[in-house]
Amino acid sequence: MSQQPNDGTPLLEVRALQARIDDKAILKGLDLTVMPGEVHAIMGPNGSGKSTFAGVLAGRDRAEVTGGSATLDGKDLLAMAPEERAVAGLFLGFQYPVEIPGVGNMYFLRTALNAQRRARGEEELDAVDFLGLAKEKMKLVEMDPAFMNRGVNEGFSGGEKKRNEVLQMAVLEPRLSILDEIDSGLDIDALRVVARGVEALRSPDRATLLVTHYQRLLEYIVPDKIHVMAGGRIVRTGGRELALELEKKGYAWVEP
Amino acid sequence: MTDANRELTEITEQKYKYGFVTDVAEDRIRKGLDEDIVRLISSKKNEPAFLLDFRLKAFRHWLTLEEPTWAKVRYNPIDYQEIVYYSAPKPRKKLASMDEVDPELREAFAKLGIPLEEQKRLSNVAVDAVFDSVSVATTFKKKLADMGVIFGSFSDAVREHPELVERYLGSVVPYTDNYFATLNSAVFSDGSFAYIPKGVRCPMELSTYFRINAADTGQFERTLIVADEGSHVSYLEGCTAPQRDQNQLHAAVVELVALDGAEIKYSTVQNWYPGDAEGRGGIFNFVTKRGKAMKRSKISWTQVETGSAITWKYPSCILQGDDSVGEFYSVALANHRQQADTGTKMIHIGKNTRSTIVSKGISAGHGQNTYRGQVKIMKGADGARNHSQCDSLLIGGHCGAHTFPYIEARNPTAQVEHEATTSKISEDQLFYCRQRGIKEEDAVSMIVNGFARQVLKELPMEFAVEAQKLLGMSLEGSVG
Numbered sequence: 219m220s221q222q223p224n225d226g227t228p229l230l231e232v233r234a235l236q237a238r239i240d241d242k243a244i245l246k247g248l249d250l251t252v253m254p255g256e257v258h259a260i261m262g263p264n265g266s267g268k269s270t271f272a273g274v275l276a277g278r279d280r281a282e283v284t285g286g287s288a289t290l291d292g293k294d295l296l297a298m299a300p301e302e303r304a305v306a307g308l309f310l311g312f313q314y315p316v317e318i319p320g321v322g323n324m325y326f327l328r329t330a331l332n333a334q335r336r337a338r339g340e341e342e343l344d345a346v347d348f349l350g351l352a353k354e355k356m357k358l359v360e361m362d363p364a365f366m367n368r369g370v371n372e373g374f375s376g377g378e379k380k381r382n383e384v385l386q387m388a389v390l391e392p393r394l395s396i397l398d399e400i401d402s403g404l405d406i407d408a409l410r411v412v413a414r415g416v417e418a419l420r421s422p423d424r425a426t427l428l429v430t431h432y433q434r435l436l437e438y439i440v441p442d443k444i445h446v447m448a449g450g451r452i453v454r455t456g457g458r459e460l461a462l463e464l465e466k467k468g469y470a471w472v473e474p
Numbered sequence: 475m476t477d478a479n480r481e482l483t484e485i486t487e488q489k490y491k492y493g494f495v496t497d498v499a500e501d502r503i504r505k506g507l508d509e510d511i512v513r514l515i516s517s518k519k520n521e522p523a524f525l526l527d528f529r530l531k532a533f534r535h536w537l538t539l540e541e542p543t544w545a546k547v548r549y550n551p552i553d554y555q556e557i558v559y560y561s562a563p564k565p566r567k568k569l570a571s572m573d574e575v576d577p578e579l580r581e582a583f584a585k586l587g588i589p590l591e592e593q594k595r596l597s598n599v600a601v602d603a604v605f606d607s608v609s610v611a612t613t614f615k616k617k618l619a620d621m622g623v624i625f626g627s628f629s630d631a632v633r634e635h636p637e638l639v640e641r642y643l644g645s646v647v648p649y650t651d652n653y654f655a656t657l658n659s660a661v662f663s664d665g666s667f668a669y670i671p672k673g674v675r676c677p678m679e680l681s682t683y684f685r686i687n688a689a690d691t692g693q694f695e696r697t698l699i700v701a702d703e704g705s706h707v708s709y710l711e712g713c714t715a716p717q718r719d720q721n722q723l724h725a726a727v728v729e730l731v732a733l734d735g736a737e738i739k740y741s742t743v744q745n746w747y748p749g750d751a752e753g754r755g756g757i758f759n760f761v762t763k764r765g766k767a768m769k770r771s772k773i774s775w776t777q778v779e780t781g782s783a784i785t786w787k788y789p790s791c792i793l794q795g796d797d798s799v800g801e802f803y804s805v806a807l808a809n810h811r812q813q814a815d816t817g818t819k820m821i822h823i824g825k826n827t828r829s830t831i832v833s834k835g836i837s838a839g840h841g842q843n844t845y846r847g848q849v850k851i852m853k854g855a856d857g858a859r860n861h862s863q864c865d866s867l868l869i870g871g872h873c874g875a876h877t878f879p880y881i882e883a884r885n886p887t888a889q890v891e892h893e894a895t896t897s898k899i900s901e902d903q904l905f906y907c908r909q910r911g912i913k914e915e916d917a918v919s920m921i922v923n924g925f926a927r928q929v930l931k932e933l934p935m936e937f938a939v940e941a942q943k944l945l946g947m948s949l950e951g952s953v954g
Contacts, residue, residue: 276909277908277909278905299908300905300908300909301908301909301911301912301913301914303909304908304909304910304911305911309909310909312906312909314902315906316900316902316903316906318903318906318907318920318921318924319924319925320923320924320925320926320927320928321920321921321923321924321927326907326910326920327910329912329916329920330907330910330911330912331911333910333911333912333913333916334910334911337911369924370924386910390910390911
């Protein structure tokens with residue numbers, strides 16, 4: 219992609235974002251700026267609105283946006299359909315990836331990649347080129363090629379589903395990856411694989427947003443900034459020391 | 475004579491030979507049904523006495539029957555006296571180029587990915603004779619004839635092989651079978667006939683594609699396929715291109731006979747006009763399909779049913795011979811106001827007979843989809859086995875899926891298994907696909923094809939690809 223890094227335009231800029239689910243306000247004026255090349259982590263207790271925030275950025279209509287703005291590369295994210303956000307370079311790694319029975323994992327991924335390429339006016343990859351790309355990325359996430367011919371997440375274990383999310387991210391090469399609780403339910407080996415996937419994508423024109431409850435993931439991926447979310451807002455921002463402090467004192471420390 | 479010239483000559487002859495020839499001025503008879511009409515149909519077709527007799531017996535029996543009401547379908551009463559039971563196939567108007575074809579149809583062709591030559595054939599556009607499918611058909615016909623395979627229209631078979639027709643007609647679906655099959659037996663117009671001699675493996679898929687006189691036999695079609703001992707045949711019926719017909723009522727009969735050690739694979743893609751979104755118009759499709767399997771033989775039905783306003787259809791197997799095998803793979807889709815009541819019957823008579831049923835029902839819009847199946851294990855069927863799997867997929871909140879499995883086991887050594895699931899395309903699945911950049915409509919199509927995969931993979935390759943696209947097209951506008 220041709221976007222120049224460090225021209226001062228934030229990759230993601232969120233201003234005073236408000237959203238509700240049914241009649242309950244979940245996001246209450248959230249501000250966040252992510253520059254190209256950065257890895258951010260958003261931490262917070264259950265119910266603080268982390269996952270809702272990730273969903274709102276990706277265009278999930280479970281929550282209704284009631285105020286504020288969110289831009290990707292200066293473009294209004296909130297005005298785009300979910301698939302347009304994907305084409306613009308936003309990727310959401312799901313906390314609970316769904317199963318799509320009978321649709322081959324490989325077929326799904328190629329369809330997704332080519333849909334994005336087509337929408338961007340790029341040439342589609344044929345089966346052979348795609349296979350080469352997928353094989354290379356599978357090595358990165360230590361995934362057994364046998365998984366590629368099974369249905370999307372069909373009968374995968376929790377860890378396999380998460381690896382599959384990272385594989386998709388690695389193949390789609392998004393500008394902004396939002397990983398929602400990617401670490402939940404993972405053993406050490408899987409955590410390391412996830413971390414490697416994120417590190418492999420680290421580049422001056424991309425960014426990653428890790429949403430997590432635990433600081434454990436941050437032992438493997440060192441973020442540039444850590445934000446603490448509580449009550450639908452970012453209440454603290456800092457470096458690695460913030461995660462360790464949270465670990466020690468618990469979230470009660472930051473509750474509003 | 476060069477090859478091209480020989481082909482041209484053959485085509486000319488073929489057209490003469492198979493083209494409809496009639497010396498009666500009118501090609502339609504008065505509407506309504508009585509014994510005179512049945513006799514008239516038979517005489518117009520110059521049929522032998524046994525066939526007229528078959529028709530008359532069927533007609534007289536039909537008068538004693540009531541139209542069945544057990545299927546889960548609703549429609550306004552059919553007035554059987556308002557129907558014209560015979561009209562000669564009219565030659566369709568030849569078009570000079572694809573530009574003259576209805577744009578809607580052209581769009582459908584493009585979406586289905588049907589090759590240009592085939593598009594032309596389907597829409598009756600003139601093609602260069604050397605590349606004409608007719609010449610392909612001619613070559614194929616010769617190849618088939620060399621191997622002793624008889625394949626052509628039912629009428630031709632009656633003329634050229636009356637002994638085969640007499641022997642097998644009604645041997646699987648007797649004229650007394652059911653209301654619609656009995657009606658068909660009395661008034662059927664034409665259809666297909668195939669005979670595969672002993673031990674011959676038919677070298678190509680047989681399909682109506684290669685039948686020169688395929689024009690308009692839709693209403694009361696009759697198909698008879700006989701696979702002699704140890705032979706093998708794969709037959710394709712229908713096509714993915716949208717088909718319209720001015721006759722609303724269709725009542726076809728298909729009979730398959732697999733003699734000892736033979737194998738018949740019968741694949742259908744049905745895309746008759748389903749009516750508009752409000753349920754106006756559309757074909758009523760009442761079809762009786764059944765095969766009889768003798769010792770060590772196998773009959774496999776695969777169907778993709780996306781068309782018709784009403785589908786009433788139960789391709790079945792009578793597993794008469796020991797060690798015979800029956801299979802039924804079905805995808806039925808009901809969108810808008812379509813109603814489908816379809817399934818199969820597996821009748822286990824012989825020892826160690828085996829059957830497999832895989833049914834995938836897809837309902838969208840206000841569509842109603844019913845699986846109705848019967849597995850019957852007769853007393854003598856020691857060691858019989860059946861496995862049935864019926865899955866339903868719902869799209870939206872106004873459609874319905876219904877399952878009526880009947881199992882009757884009269885032999886204690888039989889093993890019968892039945893699995894059923896009902897699922898919905900979830901918001902989560904759609905969002906997952908869209909988050910990866912796939913448009914909602916494409917996502918629905920992909921999820922549906924995944925759901926139907928187990929059945930689609932049974933279709934011959936070139937059919938399978940089109941059928942996948944067809945499923946997606948049939949669901950257009952069903953979400954959002």
